[in-house]
Amino acid sequence: MTEGNDRQEKKILLDKKLEVAPTGSLGGSQIVNENGTNVSKSILMWCDVCGGKLEINDSVICKIDNKKACKDCVVYDDQKKVCIDCYKERHPLSKQEYKVLIMMARVVPKGEIHDITKISKSDIKKSVKAICSAGYMSKKFWTGEEVTDKGLEVIGCYRKIYRNDEDIAVLEGFGKVENGVR
Numbered sequence: 001m002t003e004g005n006d007r008q009e010k011k012i013l014l015d016k017k018l019e020v021a022p023t024g025s026l027g028g029s030q031i032v033n034e035n036g037t038n039v040s041k042s043i044l045m046w047c048d049v050c051g052g053k054l055e056i057n058d059s060v061i062c063k064i065d066n067k068k069a070c071k072d073c074v075v076y077d078d079q080k081k082v083c084i085d086c087y088k089e090r091h092p093l094s095k096q097e098y099k100v101l102i103m104m105a106r107v108v109p110k111g112e113i114h115d116i117t118k119i120s121k122s123d124i125k126k127s128v129k130a131i132c133s134a135g136y137m138s139k140k141f142w143t144g145e146e147v148t149d150k151g152l153e154v155i156g157c158y159r160k161i162y163r164n165d166e167d168i169a170v171l172e173g174f175g176k177v178e179n180g181v182r
């Protein structure tokens, strides 16, 4: 092998390519042979849900729609890791209903929910009804509505969904911490 060939080979090995990982596939670095040329490929990844940069060790593929998601965009549903977009679709809850649900979980008296959230009293009533029929709260004869285990689970998942929302963050300071709701 001549010196010239040697140099040529080194040059080829340094050939680098950056690609964006398609939905459902993870990135990483690898050396591939393209038409006889060794190419070092680095595949960049972004979370398909929030658009944030994704590190290979932190990424999860959603079990429902194969989106790749960062830790912040993944929740457990039936012990399966799913992205928050799929979770929302499977467990629909409007933001207003979510606000009422967290107030109820924090044992804020119904009369004060309106003052804190500015949601109208009739909308609070509607939300309570919807939350009850979804099974996130149940009506107890003596104590009124109580948030169910399912409801607490939903709160945990929706907290990730609304993690950047200022109007949700301010509500976290009201009421008391109960049943692991923080």
Ligand SMILES: [Zn+2]
Pocket: 047, 048, 049, 050, 051, 052, 069, 070, 071, 072, 073
């Ligand atoms: Zn994300």
Ligand SMILES: [Zn+2]
Pocket: 062, 063, 064, 065, 066, 067, 082, 083, 084, 085, 086, 087
């Ligand atoms: Zn998904």
